[in-house]
Amino acid sequence: MNEWTPSARAVLEQHLNRHRARFVADGAEADEVIGDLRQHVEHEAAAPGFGIVTEADVRRILAKVDPDLLAEPALPPRAAESVAAPKSNAHPPRPMTAGSRFLLWLFGVILPAFTLGFELYTNACAGEIFDPTPTWLHALLVAWVPLTHAAALLWLQQTDRRVPVWLWWAQSAAAGVAGAYALVFLPLTPFAVVGLIFAIGFLPLSPLIAWVCALVLGSALRRQAVRTATTPPRFRWLGGVGALLLLVALSLPGVFTRHWAETAAHGTPDESTRAVQWLRRLGSEEELLRACYGQVRDPWGELWQRRWTSPEQIQTVFFRVTGQPYNAVKPPLSSLRGPGATVLRDFEWDNAVGGEAVAGHVSGLSLRSSRLDAMGNADDGWAYTEWTLEFRNEHERQPREARAELQLPPGGAVSRVTLWVNGEEREAAFAGRGEVRAAYQQVAVVQQRDPILVTTSGPDRVLMQCFPVPAGGGTMKVRLGITAPLAPLSASAVAFVWPRFAERNFAIRDEFRHYAWLETPQPAVNPPAGWNLDASRSNALHATVSEREAESAFPVIQLRRDSVAPSAWSRDERSPSPAWVRQHFNALPAQAPGRLALVLDGGRGGQAGFDAVRAALQQSGGVGELGVWIASDGVLEVVKTKGGTFAEAVDPLTRRAPAFVGGHDPVPALEAAWNWAAERPGSAVLWVHGPLPVLLGDLHAITQRLERTGGTATQLLDLQASLGPNRAAKEFANLPGYHNVPRLGSTTEDLTRLLRERSGTGPQFGWQRERTEQEPRSAVTASRHLVRLWALDRIELLRRARHVAEAVELAGRWQLVTAVSGAVVLENKAQFAQAGLTPVDPLTTPSIVPEPETWALLGVGLGLVWILVQKRPTRICP
Amino acid sequence: MSDFFDNWVVQVRKGVIELCILRTLATRERYGYELVKELSEAPGLGLTEGTLYPLLSRLRLSGLVNTRLEESATGPARKYYSLTPEGRRTLKIMNTFLETLNRSTAHVGGQS
Numbered sequence: 001m002n003e004w005t006p007s008a009r010a011v012l013e014q015h016l017n018r019h020r021a022r023f024v025a026d027g028a029e030a031d032e033v034i035g036d037l038r039q040h041v042e043h044e045a046a047a048p049g050f051g052i053v054t055e056a057d058v059r060r061i062l063a064k065v066d067p068d069l070l071a072e073p074a075l076p077p078r079a080a081e082s083v084a085a086p087k088s089n090a091h092p093p094r095p096m097t098a099g100s101r102f103l104l105w106l107f108g109v110i111l112p113a114f115t116l117g118f119e120l121y122t123n124a125c126a127g128e129i130f131d132p133t134p135t136w137l138h139a140l141l142v143a144w145v146p147l148t149h150a151a152a153l154l155w156l157q158q159t160d161r162r163v164p165v166w167l168w169w170a171q172s173a174a175a176g177v178a179g180a181y182a183l184v185f186l187p188l189t190p191f192a193v194v195g196l197i198f199a200i201g202f203l204p205l206s207p208l209i210a211w212v213c214a215l216v217l218g219s220a221l222r223r224q225a226v227r228t229a230t231t232p233p234r235f236r237w238l239g240g241v242g243a244l245l246l247l248v249a250l251s252l253p254g255v256f257t258r259h260w261a262e263t264a265a266h267g268t269p270d271e272s273t274r275a276v277q278w279l280r281r282l283g284s285e286e287e288l289l290r291a292c293y294g295q296v297r298d299p300w301g302e303l304w305q306r307r308w309t310s311p312e313q314i315q316t317v318f319f320r321v322t323g324q325p326y327n328a329v330k331p332p333l334s335s336l337r338g339p340g341a342t343v344l345r346d347f348e349w350d351n352a353v354g355g356e357a358v359a360g361h362v363s364g365l366s367l368r369s370s371r372l373d374a375m376g377n378a379d380d381g382w383a384y385t386e387w388t389l390e391f392r393n394e395h396e397r398q399p400r401e402a403r404a405e406l407q408l409p410p411g412g413a414v415s416r417v418t419l420w421v422n423g424e425e426r427e428a429a430f431a432g433r434g435e436v437r438a439a440y441q442q443v444a445v446v447q448q449r450d451p452i453l454v455t456t457s458g459p460d461r462v463l464m465q466c467f468p469v470p471a472g473g474g475t476m477k478v479r480l481g482i483t484a485p486l487a488p489l490s491a492s493a494v495a496f497v498w499p500r501f502a503e504r505n506f507a508i509r510d511e512f513r514h515y516a517w518l519e520t521p522q523p524a525v526n527p528p529a530g531w532n533l534d535a536s537r538s539n540a541l542h543a544t545v546s547e548r549e550a551e552s553a554f555p556v557i558q559l560r561r562d563s564v565a566p567s568a569w570s571r572d573e574r575s576p577s578p579a580w581v582r583q584h585f586n587a588l589p590a591q592a593p594g595r596l597a598l599v600l601d602g603g604r605g606g607q608a609g610f611d612a613v614r615a616a617l618q619q620s621g622g623v624g625e626l627g628v629w630i631a632s633d634g635v636l637e638v639v640k641t642k643g644g645t646f647a648e649a650v651d652p653l654t655r656r657a658p659a660f661v662g663g664h665d666p667v668p669a670l671e672a673a674w675n676w677a678a679e680r681p682g683s684a685v686l687w688v689h690g691p692l693p694v695l696l697g698d699l700h701a702i703t704q705r706l707e708r709t710g711g712t713a714t715q716l717l718d719l720q721a722s723l724g725p726n727r728a729a730k731e732f733a734n735l736p737g738y739h740n741v742p743r744l745g746s747t748t749e750d751l752t753r754l755l756r757e758r759s760g761t762g763p764q765f766g767w768q769r770e771r772t773e774q775e776p777r778s779a780v781t782a783s784r785h786l787v788r789l790w791a792l793d794r795i796e797l798l799r800r801a802r803h804v805a806e807a808v809e810l811a812g813r814w815q816l817v818t819a820v821s822g823a824v825v826l827e828n829k830a831q832f833a834q835a836g837l838t839p840v841d842p843l844t845t846p847s848i849v850p851e852p853e854t855w856a857l858l859g860v861g862l863g864l865v866w867i868l869v870q871k872r873p874t875r876i877c878p
Numbered sequence: 879m880s881d882f883f884d885n886w887v888v889q890v891r892k893g894v895i896e897l898c899i900l901r902t903l904a905t906r907e908r909y910g911y912e913l914v915k916e917l918s919e920a921p922g923l924g925l926t927e928g929t930l931y932p933l934l935s936r937l938r939l940s941g942l943v944n945t946r947l948e949e950s951a952t953g954p955a956r957k958y959y960s961l962t963p964e965g966r967r968t969l970k971i972m973n974t975f976l977e978t979l980n981r982s983t984a985h986v987g988g989q990s
Contacts, residue, residue, distance in 0.1 A: 019928075022932075023932045023935070026932040026933075026936060027932075027936040027939065028931075028932035028933070028934075028935035028936045028939070029935050029938075029939060032935045032938075033931045033932050033935050036910055036931040036934070036935070036957065037927065037928070037931055039910070039911075039957070040910065040911055040914065040927050040931070043911050065926060065927040065928060066926040066927050066928020066929065067926075068926075068928050069928050162955070230947065230955075231945060231947075231957070234938070
């Protein structure tokens with residue numbers, strides 16, 4: 001190309017730009033025409049003969065190309081100005097200034113890149129508001145903006161460099177992405193503007209700022225195109241549209257998940273069921289899980305939200321969709337990517353502090369140690385277990401409340417609660433349920449001091465909560481003592497059952513170990529595998545059990561019982577008048593033969609119970625009228641036999657096995673089963689199911705039947721096949737006719753025993769306790785736990801007779817956590833006095849060593865023996 | 879020649895220049911300079927570059943013409959013009975109409 005003088009170039013641009021208005025008036029694109037003409041003139045000037053192209057050459061070429069171009073345009077000057085670039089009438093578009101370039105690098109490249117890196121590292125927005133980069137593809141799209149801006153700025157450094165086609169498309173896509181994020185972050189703009197004072201406001205404003213930069217860069221590229229006589233791709237805006245469409249496509253799972261979750265929560269029963277089925281097929285589980293914690297995973301999904309759906313409603317939907325409690329899954333914050341996500345946990349609140357639900361896992365809190373020490377007597381039928389737990393809170397700032405629902409041994413109750421305060425043991429006060437909870441909430445939630453509260457939470461379950469486990473690696477140590485009867489398996493064997501966690505809000509590492517130790521005067525029938533006998537102590541069994549193995553490796557331990565052991569006696573020392581408790585071991589009368597209606601869980605947690613039911617029906621040899629229903633998305637009636645063997649139901653049950661997905665409302669199936677069973681006297685509904693973390697429907701259909709029939713007609717037998725929450729049991733627990741089936745072995749073994757008992761083919765045994773003021777003729781041998789077990793029976797009778805005050809007094813006297821009473825440990829005497837409570841005397845609490853009074857009795861006995869020995873006449877040897 | 883005739887010529891030219899451009903591009907694609915040279919040499923059309931480029935831009939905006947850039951070893955990149963399918967359909971219709979018009983004008987006033 002020939003060399004052009006600056007004035008030649010200026011003249012060319014001046015003449016061409018003068019006619020901009022004419023070109024527009026002709027329906028053409030002015031920039032394009034000017035570019036074409038410029039190129040044409042350059043082409044002419046490149047012909048041989050031109051050395052240096054001067055003004056005169058330009059005029060000559062223009063006259064040849066089109067004489068009109070040398071003339072003044074025909075349009076009025078005002079019209080010409082309106083379509084001309086302000087500074088381009090006489091000159092080509094100016095390149096970007098250094099100042100503009102600096103600002104674009106700062107706000108168009110560095111700021112969005114820093115914001116993305118900050119978010120990926122800390123997950124600040126993801127944790128608190130919504131996740132702007134829920135997938136790596138989102139992160140790549142966001143990264144596209146600063147990368148494209150950097151490329152454009154580098155390209156624009158050379159003012160005569162043609163803009164390549166790919167840069168037009170890339171810039172358009174970047175503008176689309178930045179615009180879309182600017183829209184999503186728009187609601188935060190007012191807060192972000194305030195936040196500018198602390199510079200942090202630049203982060204939420206970053207998308208908006210990046211979008212403005214994208215527009216400015218787009219304009220700069222167009223000016224560069226004019227200078228270099230190139231035409232931008234006509235449909236380049238499709239790049240932005242494509243980026244938007246990609247974002248929309250990526251958000252579809254979130255959008256649909258939100259929509260279906262809303263329908264499942266608010267729709268009619270049919271709509272709700274269909275929505276749940278869609279969620280199972282195509283929904284995003286992570287999206288649902290975050291919603292359970294009140295968080296938003298995908299901001300685009302949130303844009304389409306029509307109705308407010310509370311986290312509690314979403315938790316219900318989550319269970320219906322997945323069949324597992326939301327708090328049985330790792331909480332969403334724990335899955336955040338960035339190593340700096342821990343910063344977020346400073347802002348993670350536990351909204352369930354002081355409440356009556358275990359609720360979701362809280363980050364930072366874990367179980368540090370667990371030790372179980374147990375003793376018992378198989379002949380006397382009692383056991384006492386002390387479970388010492390230590391919690392640790394790794395959270396840097398938030399103190400945490402440790403909460404757990406504990407599954408107690410069948411018929412058991414908490415009879416001791418101890419809290420370590422500054423290394424010293426503090427015992428609990430036992431009082432009415434409302435009193436202890438009020439004291440706990442006052443001290444824990446309001447004063448943030450050191451209490452622990454234990455209350456019942458359904459049949460054979462207690463809720464333990466202690467607060468605060470101090471932040472920054474602080475620990476809290478507690479001990480629960482549990483008194484329980486040994487469950488009779490036969491005339492010569494009883495079962496010892498360990499307490500376990502049914503639900504908890506703290507983490508337990510897979511490799512965590514529980515240390516368990518059991519001592520009884522009688523040997524175990526079959527010492528479980530992996531358990532060790534200690535020669536230094538008679539019949540001492542011990543093991544270390546990892547949490548992963550806890551469910552299977554915490555076996556029920558069968559203890560040998562003397563089948564002709566006499567009744568056991570224990571003195572009621574806390575009675576105002578002298579009294580004794582006597583316990584018999586009895587064979588129970590056979591149950592009246594009635595119908596047995598089985599209700600099975602068709603959800604995810606129901607598979608184990610379903611298989612066990614099939615095996616038990618086959619093995620039990622039971623006979624009688626049997627009906628089987630399955631609770632699924634509807635009620636599935638499987639079979640109704642007319643009195644043959646239970647095994648006849650196995651084939652139809654196998655044929656109609658459900659898919660075992662999701663979680664289902666059991667009430668409609670329970671209703672149908674109850675209606676059939678109640679047609680015959682002495683019938684029972686046996687409900688076999690997995691965990692039920694939420695109530696999906698109205699329980700009144702069942703509670704009304706239990707209350708109205710008073711437990712005299714049809715019974716409801718509840719067998720939970722695997723550990724976990726059971727919300728329905730909490731509602732049914734105190735109603736007559738409801739029985740929690742004790743878990744004394746595998747589900748198949750327990751079901752087989754139950755079916756045999758129901759059909760009269762298996763014997764039933766039980767303990768019977770009575771109180772008498774008549775001094776027994778035999779020596780008092782048994783532990784004071786016998787009196788505690790009697791007190792438990794008595795408290796239940798008093799509660800049902802509505803003598804609540806008397807029941808609370810008895811529970812307080814024997815230091816028992818029951819349906820009417822609870823236990824609370826406060827930090828000091830002043831707090832106890834303020835709450836109107838009195839902590840128990842440590843000398844009156846049960847212990848894993850013989851209790852103080854027993855030592856005293858032994859001392860007295862030994863003293864008597866010594867006196868007798870001293871008084872014996874001395875025999876003189878001949 | 880009278881002013882009347884001059885004006886008439888301008889009007890006729892205006893009507894047929896687009897047709898000529900489309901016809902030229904129907905045979906093969908051409909770059910701008912080549913197209914201008916070819917058309918400006920056609921007698922009677924009186925076409926200048928200053929007229930042609932706005933027309934090409936308008937045809938592109940109307941979707942009748944496509945453009946593409948191709949680097950040239952001898953100079954700046956060349957901008958090639960070609961007909962779009964829509965351009966071809968339009969050209970066919972225009973040709974048909976022009977034939978009809980020619981026939982009609984031939985018969986008007988009893989001439990044959």
